[in-house]
Amino acid sequence: MPPDLHYGRWSPPDFSLHGHNIDQLIDVVHVFMLALFIPWGLFFLYCLLKYRQKPGQSAQYNPVKAKISKYAEIGVAVVEVFLLVGLSMPVWAQYKNDPPAEDERYTVRVIAQQFQWNAHYAGADGVFGKTDASLITELNPIGLMEEQDPHAADDIVTINDIHLPVGRPIYMRLTSLDVIHSFFIPTMRVKQDVIPGMEVPIWFEIDAWALSDDIRGNMTAATPIEKASWYKLRHHIFAEDVVTGDGEVMAAAGDHLGESYKAGTERIAELREAGVKELVMQPRHPLQVVCAQLCGNSHFKMAAQLITHDEAGFAAWQAAQKQAVEFEDF
Amino acid sequence: MSDHAHSHGDHDLPFWKKYVFSVDHKVIGVQYALTALVFLFFGFSLMMIMRWQLAYPGRPIPLIGAMLSGTLAADGVLVGDGYNILGAMHGTIMVFLGIVPLAVGGFGNFVLPLQIGAPDMAFPRLNMASYWVFFVGGVIMIGSMFTKTSGAGSGWTMYPPLAVTAAYGETIWLVGMVFLITSSLLGSVNFIVTTIQLRARGLSFFRLPFFVWAQLVTAFLLLLAFPPLEAAAALQLMDRVVGTSFFMPEGLVLSTVHLSHLSGGGNPVLWQHLFWFLAHPEVYVLILPGMGIIAEVIANNTRKPLWGYKSLVYSVIFLGFMSFIVWAHHMFMTGMGTTLSTFFQATTMIISVPSVIILTCLIISLYGAAIRFTVPMLFALAFLPMFAIGGLTGLPLGLTASDIQLHDTYYVIGHFHYVVAPGTIFAMFAGIYYWFPKATGRKMSDWLGKLHFWPSFIFINAVFMPMFFQGMAGVLRRQYDQTEQLAGAASHGLTLMSSWGAWLLALAQIPFIVNFFWSIWKGQRVSDNPWHATTLEWAAPSPPPHGNFPAVPVVYSGPYEYSVPGVSEDFCPQNVALEA
């Protein structure tokens, strides 16, 4: 696991097997862009300085005869061909044309709607229960035929709560119930528009060491209290107890700063007055699935937590979902 | 032709025929420009309201918050619906009501006939019709924001099924678009016929100023690319109002309600193809007139011919042609396979070549020059690196593999704003400062112009440069509250920088507005050719009368005969024969 992972600086951390190819292409393209911009820019500034209008000196009618621009143009074209054929097309082809073998992959369905990601797991029998649109209710968001289809009995349906195993190819079948959404995991370099009327499959594999709990620990960072803002730390929790010089416990590990700007800002002020110098925090849910295509008034709110497990943890999670919930009162 | 020029007898026209329902291309050009500038300001204001919500999510907007309608805001705080409505209307207004009418309707109408030595456009009444159809379309679009629905809210891209099922002002938007598109179609026919038929004697195609070439290619783009969108708008209007399923697939379930009354069978991706088939050439419509203006200003203020005139012309023609076959690079994420995406990636890479050539020619034109840092030249010079940044940042977006990470993020917003804002809008400013003396006979104030330029340049970079970093970090676009997303929360500092940049940028426009109106009445009076320029419009009086030229000009040379060796003056107008 690379040390010190952060959000918000250039590329986010990458936890997928194919991600580094995309990052490499992005880096190479930016180097190319700078290789064009810097000489252009330097030449531009040179001309501005050298060729200012001066009295007694006139402009040259035909100053440049060299073929340099033609060679530069050919050079640009050659680099672009390399970017296209050498870097982009192979990565894209693998992304689009090479699904993992059926016996190796773990298949999960994701059905998008305004404004949640429904994840449908096939359960122990490995077969997805049938669904029907007429059965859709708020308690059955994908219309699973719970009574009619025996395969549906062991299916798991979650809302905005996607769990995936690491170290195994994941095959995801994406569709939408209502409008176009876009399934985007920034930290896995995966994006796919989710279009109603179509089912589009995507596949990727998560690095075997990328377990959510480990990632969370790794993303622990200290923010000096003068630079702390609730907007930046609203999704974070304290990594350890916050104890002042006098030994007073101002906040416990796992606490958050507050649920609103007002509450959070007051809390930060309170901690600052108590003499706390820095806030040592980590994101509560380090991995997120977000919606990248405008889908309505709560498009910004359409995010699912993504939790990665090893095989044992994943099996345990699935078992826990199927445990019946007992309510004592009635 | 001379009969035509004198048949109007404009000295006898009543006020409303001379200045309101005028068929004179100059009056129409000024009408377009003023209307477009008002709409541009309105569209910019919408974004400034949105930037408050981005910088201080959930907090009431000072002053303006209380005035926003119940659909847009509650207790002065913008709500999700309001943010989306302001965003969609911002995009629509800036593109269709602001830039195109200013660049093509304004500058094209005013300057093009003058630059080719014509007395007016080929079809003056059609020209007037195109303005008024645009005006009605503009009133409909802006008016929709003052109805109960407060305007369209599904992006300027209006993707169904969201745009079909949304309960905002999408229907009015579609009706408004029909008017705006019709206006552009009427105008483009006029430009093409005028340029081909009404050039002065001796003005062959390769003696045309680059501005005219740019407008000609732009007119072809408008003529050929808009009809599919007009058709698509009609189809979506039917989907919304009548219940057809051109873009609506079967089996939609909206908020647990199965839309079983729809026949289905439509495809949302069809709209995307029809929309982007226009909208990609549309972005070249946004930039080409600007490039034309920049070329004129640079030639004039370097006191030498543009370097690589032929390359510029061939490049702009090639660019126009290529712009029709790259549209699906906006759709790489829709589930496109390798065959189609290979084609569009390749064409997108190819189209970058003429852009690079044009920019390189303009930069090399500075070599061996005698640069005058006039106010139009400041804007023209700034255009060059800004357009370079905008154009170059299109490359990672045009390659499918890198587009996976960058599509629909702030990287895209940074990319296209760099081309349109410090690109085209700076070119518009350059054109206004440059041609103001021709339209009014007065010059705009230089020091107010510099006071406008420098803060604008600094703050416009402050607004848009952070967006590339946010996009790389994964911050998504069209987000009412960026901080709901981890990446958006982490980069909130950059959002603050963009917001404050935007508000300061707005303040920086005040010198321009003051300068513009003050100079109309009190500006320093200047001669017919204060910039000592070579192109034909400067041979006409300032302002040109109805019919433009006292005598039909004859052209003897290319458009940029500056610093010709052996000639004492450092410029030689096109309609003056060069002594051997």
Added chain:
Amino acid sequence: MNRQIGMTWLAAVFAVGWAASSAVAGEMGSAVIKGRVVYEGTPPKPKAIKMTGDQHCMTAHTKPVPAQGTIVYTKDGNAIPYTFVYIKSGINDKYDPPGDPIVLNQHNCTYEPHVFGMVAGQGMNIVNSDPTNHNIHSLAKKNPAFNFAQPSKDMVKELRGNDTFTKPEVMVKIKCDVHAWMSTYCGVMTHPFFDVTKDHLEAPKGQEAQRGAFSIEKLPAGEYEVAAWHETFGEVKQKVTVADGETKEIVFKMGSGAKAEAPAAREVILGSENKS
């Protein structure tokens, strides 16, 4: 002088007329219909909701929550809460809506109340008490199908006049598009004779007998058809006749036989009031 007297009479008539018209048009009485709604047979187990995906909801409800439409109090005689009991026929007067608006509150990622009734034309205040974004979406067929988001805590939307529910409709379903499990049902009546059976929050330990109970008061004497509507178990009806001052107790029995007539949710494309 005559003119002054004439004007005074005119003013008096006007005042009386105005006062009369603003009085409640419908008649109120003194009869009471009360009782309980129970499940006959073995009720299905309550469904569990995990409020995932929104941190505020998860903080407010760390353990799974029972879906309100599936709760039956097996320890209290199979009493069914959240049943809307109303006079379905027999009332012919039109009743003016009360001046106070209905308050629909989004609190801890549930709607409070889960089922409620209102008189047609009564104002509605929609309040967000949560520091998170809710998107309230009405699926009414005859009434406005509003759909808007309230991103911040303490936002209040006041619906009055034509924006509120003005046409009788049983029942209007309102749900949240961000938190799928959140739903509420509204019975829009032309009269104020309705009630909702109590749940365990209104009838906590010590008052279990009140669970599933309803009481319709101030009823004028007459013959009525009373209905009990539940979102999962459907609707059952009874005929009841009351005289002035009389209190009648009835029991509604619901079984799995009566399937809920799904509240005719309205397709939102055509005919939405806010369209333009």
